[in-house]
Amino acid sequence: MGIAKFVLKRVLLGVLTLVVVSIVVFALTQALGDPVEAILGREAQPASVAAMREELGLNRPVITQYSDWLSGLVTGDPGISYTNGVPVLEVLGDRIWNSLFLMLVSALVSIPISIAIGTLTAARRDTAFDSTSSATSLVLASMPEFVTGLLLIVLLATNVWQVFPAVVRIRPGEAPWVDVGALVLPVLTLTLGVVPYVSRVMRASMIEVLESDYIEMARLKGLPERTVVWRHALPNAIGPTLQVIAINIAYLAGGVIVVENIFNYPGIGLALRDAVTDVNVPVVQFIAMLIAAIYVVVNLLADVGTILVTPRLRTRLQ
Amino acid sequence: MTIVEAGLQPGLASGRIDPPSGRRGVLVATLGLWRTRIGLLLVAVLVGIAVIGPLFAPYGGTEFVGPPFTADAPDTLFGTDKLGQDVWSRFLLGGRTILLLAVVSTLIGLAIGAVVGLVAAYNRGRLDNVLMRTMDVVFAFPNLLLALVAVTTLGRRSWVIVLIVAFTAVPRVARITRGAALGVVERDFIGAAEALGESRTHILGREILPNVAGPLLVEANLRLTYSIALIGALGFLGFGVGLNQPDWAQMINENRPALSTAPWGTLLPIFAIALLTVGVGLVADGLGRAIAGVDRARPT
Numbered sequence: 351m352g353i354a355k356f357v358l359k360r361v362l363l364g365v366l367t368l369v370v371v372s373i374v375v376f377a378l379t380q381a382l383g384d385p386v387e388a389i390l391g392r393e394a395q396p397a398s399v400a401a402m403r404e405e406l407g408l409n410r411p412v413i414t415q416y417s418d419w420l421s422g423l424v425t426g427d428p429g430i431s432y433t434n435g436v437p438v439l440e441v442l443g444d445r446i447w448n449s450l451f452l453m454l455v456s457a458l459v460s461i462p463i464s465i466a467i468g469t470l471t472a473a474r475r476d477t478a479f480d481s482t483s484s485a486t487s488l489v490l491a492s493m494p495e496f497v498t499g500l501l502l503i504v505l506l507a508t509n510v511w512q513v514f515p516a517v518v519r520i521r522p523g524e525a526p527w528v529d530v531g532a533l534v535l536p537v538l539t540l541t542l543g544v545v546p547y548v549s550r551v552m553r554a555s556m557i558e559v560l561e562s563d564y565i566e567m568a569r570l571k572g573l574p575e576r577t578v579v580w581r582h583a584l585p586n587a588i589g590p591t592l593q594v595i596a597i598n599i600a601y602l603a604g605g606v607i608v609v610e611n612i613f614n615y616p617g618i619g620l621a622l623r624d625a626v627t628d629v630n631v632p633v634v635q636f637i638a639m640l641i642a643a644i645y646v647v648v649n650l651l652a653d654v655g656t657i658l659v660t661p662r663l664r665t666r667l668q
Numbered sequence: 669m670t671i672v673e674a675g676l677q678p679g680l681a682s683g684r685i686d687p688p689s690g691r692r693g694v695l696v697a698t699l700g701l702w703r704t705r706i707g708l709l710l711v712a713v714l715v716g717i718a719v720i721g722p723l724f725a726p727y728g729g730t731e732f733v734g735p736p737f738t739a740d741a742p743d744t745l746f747g748t749d750k751l752g753q754d755v756w757s758r759f760l761l762g763g764r765t766i767l768l769l770a771v772v773s774t775l776i777g778l779a780i781g782a783v784v785g786l787v788a789a790y791n792r793g794r795l796d797n798v799l800m801r802t803m804d805v806v807f808a809f810p811n812l813l814l815a816l817v818a819v820t821t822l823g824r825r826s827w828v829i830v831l832i833v834a835f836t837a838v839p840r841v842a843r844i845t846r847g848a849a850l851g852v853v854e855r856d857f858i859g860a861a862e863a864l865g866e867s868r869t870h871i872l873g874r875e876i877l878p879n880v881a882g883p884l885l886v887e888a889n890l891r892l893t894y895s896i897a898l899i900g901a902l903g904f905l906g907f908g909v910g911l912n913q914p915d916w917a918q919m920i921n922e923n924r925p926a927l928s929t930a931p932w933g934t935l936l937p938i939f940a941i942a943l944l945t946v947g948v949g950l951v952a953d954g955l956g957r958a959i960a961g962v963d964r965a966r967p968t
Contacts, residue, residue, distance in 0.1 A: 371809060375817055383821030488703075492949025494897035496904045497942045500920060504935065508927045516927070604810025608901055622813075623905050626820045634820050641813055 360653055364646045371642045376416050379631050388629045429632035438636050442621055449617030451526045453602045456540035461595055464545045468552025473579050487546035495605055499539040499612040517614040536613045540605050544598045551594040555587040589659045596652025603644040707950025714944040718763025725757035729914040739930040746932035750922045758914035759936045765915050770895040773833035778888050781841025786872045789849035803839040811836040812901050819907050826909045833898050837891045844887045848880035882959040889952035893945050900941055916940055
């Protein structure tokens with residue numbers, strides 16, 4: 351069974367990746383850098399330094415610290431927050447779901463739009479619509495997300511028009527869909543970060559499909575162009591783009607960091623920034639591993655999905 | 669015969685693309701595109717502001733000029749910022765840091781990435797596999813996240829930021845270099861060089877590298893966009909280098925509260941970063957197209 355073995359190999363590779371990432375994260379925060387020095391500053395009293403070191407468990411051998419942390423992560427206990435002694439999971443609780451919600455909505459909005467734009471620009475190749483779309487994509491892809499987000503705020507929330515709120519107001523415990531209007535700009539910012547890439551790949555894939563024999567056949571049969579494009583070409587064009595779609599969904603996991611901070615959205619991105627400012631190492635480590643895990647899982651699903659959807663690759667496995 | 673093809677012909681006979689004529693051909697092709705021209709113009713203007721701007725700043729970067737967030741403060745072009753400092757002066761002074769850090773990190777990332785890619789392509793087999801797998805793993809991390817993790821305990825020092833941004837550039841540069849180098853490694857003149865007993869460094873540096881310069885140049889451009897974006901994002905989140913030093917990204921964040929009443933403190937740097945990144949992106953796109961056109965013209 352070629353497929354099963356392939357999936358297993360990919361899963362193992364994913365796990366290995368996460369292990370390596372954990373080493374990098376741990377090294378950067380606890381081994382190479384000194385949290386105590388970062389918190390107390392360089393001119394702190396040796397006595398306070400020693401006391402804090404003991405309290406935070408940082409005077410143990412590095413390997414022990416790492417293995418304790420790692421085993422804790424795996425068993426669902428990512429440690430205690432430095433700032434208020436509360437378990438990390440309790441501190442983050444709702445925020446994780448809020449971020450996942452934002453990612454989900456953005457994915458559900460951006461992927462169909464990208465596919466549609468990619469298809470339309472391919473069907474109307476080299477028209478004004480195509481060139482404008484291509485130029486806009488280039489511009490959007492070049493700008494950093496925080497610039498896109500702020501330009502959107504300037505345009506739609508504060509300066510030119512005042513249609514949407516510039517910040518999100520969700521109180522702790524409230525569901526993120528309480529204020530739908532406030533979600534528009536964050537989702538739009540993330541969408542504008544995804545659409546240029548996915549639509550471009552979709553366009554390329556679509557162009558190739560539109561030039562194939564069976565599409566020629568469909569046209570010769572007298573089918574209306576619309577049916578040819580949307581019913582026959584599109585399903586075949588999506589396969590090759592799955593990888594890029596997945597990469598972009600995974601990108602959302604990192605993209606929320608900036609977007610949440612622009613719009614004050616109560617998710618892990620906002621929490622991460624606070625944690626970095628406070629040198630709240632356990633929280634930083636956990637959020638980092640969480641986002642990395644999302645990244646790895648989404649990419650894994652994409653790899654497996656592509657294989658399943660592309661018969662050519664499937665037979666090569668067997 | 670196009671200018672591009674003519675530029676490449678002399679090199680082909682000797683089995684090696686002479687860097688000068690090849691590059692000249694590409695440059696000519698690139699500049700022919702109006703996209704690139706607009707891009708270069710934008711980049712020139714913004715880099716000019718960043719580098720020469722400070723000479724024209726009417727006030728010092730941290731000089732108190734008037735009440736905070738006053739758009740029509742006397743003797744100022746664009747009003748005052750969060751701490752009552754002159755927005756226009758800080759804008760003129762604020763581009764240097766971001767530009768310098770971005771360029772340095774990109775160069776370092778390019779250098780390391782190119783070496784890794786070349787070594788991987790030349791050695792194939794085991795070393796290649798290990799190197800590329802490691803690259804893939806590093807690739808698995810969103811860049812901003814990696815940078816934030818690094819900055820937590822290591823601090824917001826310039827060397828930390830430069831190294832981590834360079835580090836995030838390495839995997840893709842390595843991949844591109846390796847991909848381009850793989851095509852070259854097979855060629856006869858490499859075999860000839862080996863038979864002559866040339867050292868590996870010589871082969872890598874003098875024979876292979878000039879031939880992958882094209883794709884590498886495009887990648888360099890792209891990496892620059894990402895570096896600017898990453899360093900900008902860090903600054904925007906409050907983790908830029910230096911407290912209260914004029915810095916475009918940090919200005920955007922600092923002056924946000926007054927966006928409705930005194931917007932220029934935020935608008936000027938936003939437009940600056942936007943135009944700069946778009947400019948670099950346009951140049952990269954133009955270069956990419958020109959090189960693709962060049963490759964198509966080159967007979968195999």
